[in-house]
Amino acid sequence: MTTAIPLVQLEVPERTKGCCQAVAEPLAEERAAELASLYKALGDPTRVQMIHILAAASEPVCVCDFTAAFDLGQPTISHHLARLREAGLVTSFKRGVWAFYQLNPGMSETSRGALQLIA
Amino acid sequence: MTTAIPLVQLEVPERTKGCCQAVAEPLAEERAAELASLYKALGDPTRVQMIHILAAASEPVCVCDFTAAFDLGQPTISHHLARLREAGLVTSFKRGVWAFYQLNPGMSETSRGALQLIA
DNA sequence: CTCTTGTATCGACGGGTGTCGATCTAATCT
DNA sequence: AGATTAGATCGACACCCGTCGATACAAGAG
Numbered sequence: 001m002t003t004a005i006p007l008v009q010l011e012v013p014e015r016t017k018g019c020c021q022a023v024a025e026p027l028a029e030e031r032a033a034e035l036a037s038l039y040k041a042l043g044d045p046t047r048v049q050m051i052h053i054l055a056a057a058s059e060p061v062c063v064c065d066f067t068a069a070f071d072l073g074q075p076t077i078s079h080h081l082a083r084l085r086e087a088g089l090v091t092s093f094k095r096g097v098w099a100f101y102q103l104n105p106g107m108s109e110t111s112r113g114a115l116q117l118i119a
Numbered sequence: 120m121t122t123a124i125p126l127v128q129l130e131v132p133e134r135t136k137g138c139c140q141a142v143a144e145p146l147a148e149e150r151a152a153e154l155a156s157l158y159k160a161l162g163d164p165t166r167v168q169m170i171h172i173l174a175a176a177s178e179p180v181c182v183c184d185f186t187a188a189f190d191l192g193q194p195t196i197s198h199h200l201a202r203l204r205e206a207g208l209v210t211s212f213k214r215g216v217w218a219f220y221q222l223n224p225g226m227s228e229t230s231r232g233a234l235q236l237i238a
Numbered sequence: 239c240t241c242t243t244g245t246a247t248c249g250a251c252g253g254g255t256g257t258c259g260a261t262c263t264a265a266t267c268t
Numbered sequence: 269a270g271a272t273t274a275g276a277t278c279g280a281c282a283c284c285c286g287t288c289g290a291t292a293c294a295a296g297a298g
Contacts, residue, residue, distance in 0.1 A: 019181045019183055019184075019217045019274095020181060020183050020184050020187055021178075021180075021181070021184060023172050023175075023176065023180060023184045023185075023187075023188050024171060024172045024175030024176065026168050026171065026172070026188065027167065027168060027171050027237075027238075029164075032164040032167045032168050032171075033164050035161070035164075035167045035236060035237060036161070036162055036163050036164040036166075036167050037162075039158045039159070039161040039162040039167075039233075040158070040159070040162035040163075042154070042155070042158040042162075043155055043156075043158040043159035043161075043162045044155050044159075044285090044286080045148075045151040045152050045154075045155040046286090047155075048146065048151045048154045048155050048158075049145050049146060049151050052143060052145065052146050052151075053142050053143045053145070056142075056143030057142065057143065059140075061140075061142060062138045062139065062140070062244095063244075063245065064138055064139050064244070064245095065138075065139050065140060065142045066142075067244095067245095068139055068142075069142050069145065072286090072287075072288095073287070073288055073289080074244085074245075074246090075245090075246080075247080075248090075287080075288070075289080075290095076286070076287055076288075077245095078245060078246055078247085079246095079247095079285095079286075079287085080286085082246085082247095083285095094245085094294090094295090096244090096295065096296075097243065097244045097245080097294075097295055097296065098138045098244065098245085099244080099245060099246085110236060113235070113236050114158075114233070114236055116232070117154060117229060117232050117233055118146075118154060119146075138244095163255090163256080165256090181274095182274075182275065183274070183275090186274095186275095191256090191257075191258095192257070192258055192259080193274085193275070193276090194257080194258070194259080194260095194275090194276080194277080194278090195256070195257055195258075196275095197275065197276055197277085198255095198256075198257085198276095198277095199256090201276085201277095202255095213264095213265095213274095213275090215265065215266075215274090216264080216265050216266065216273065216274045216275080217274065217275085218274075218275060218276090
C-alpha cells in the first residue's frame, strides 16, 4: 500500500523509541489569544443571532428591538451587547433615550472573516 | 425634523412612541446553536494552537507531540483534544500505545470555514 | 421639578470550564 | 507473569458565564 520510493519518510512507527516528530511553529501567543477571544465572543447562540440581525440590518438597531426579538430579560440583552462591544464586533451610540448598535465598521479583518460564517 | 416625503421612511425617531422597527428573521435555532458550539470549541488559545498544528501537519499528530508542545499537564491536553473531537473538528485513532489526531476530513463546510481563519 | 421610561450596572445563583493530581486501562517490553 | 508506559478518565478546585431581579442613571414628558 504505502510507499513507492523514499518519499513518505515516516509511517506510523512500530514502538521504536518515541513517536514524537516535529510539529508546526505555534502561532504567536497574542494571535492565538486574539482568535480565541473572538471565537469566545461568538460562542453563544444569542450573540450569534444578534450578529445575524445586525448583519442583515441596513441601519443601526435599537436595543429595544433586541429585547423584543429575544425571550430574555433586558439586563441579559444588555450584557450580550456589551460582550460584543468589548470584542470589537459592534459599536453603539445613544440618541435620546435609546441606544443603537451596529456592526463595527472598523473591525479587524479577522473579525470580518469570523462573521462571514453567520449568513 | 423628521419627514419630508415618505422616502427614508424612518430616521432615528424623535421619541415618538416606540423606536422599534422590524428586525431580520432569526436564524434557525439549530443553526445558531451549531455555530455557537463550533465557536465555543475554538474559544480557547490552546485549542486554537492545536488546530493550527494539525492544519500544518501532513500526517496525523501523536498526542505525545502535543504534550511536548504545550506547557500543560497530559490530562489537560487530553481534555482539549476530546473537546475538539466532540465538536467534530478532529478524529483520532490508536496505533499501538499511541493516539494520533488529525483534522476531521469529513467536517462540515461550516467548520471548514471557521478553521480557515487559523492560518 | 417630578414622573416615567430606556439602558446600564450590580449582586447573586447555578452551571460550565480549564487545570491539576491521582487513578485506570491497555499495549508493550523484559 | 510483572514492570513500564501512553493515554483516558475521575474528582476536586478556582474561576468564568448566562441569567435574573433590583437598582442606578439619564433623558424626556408633563
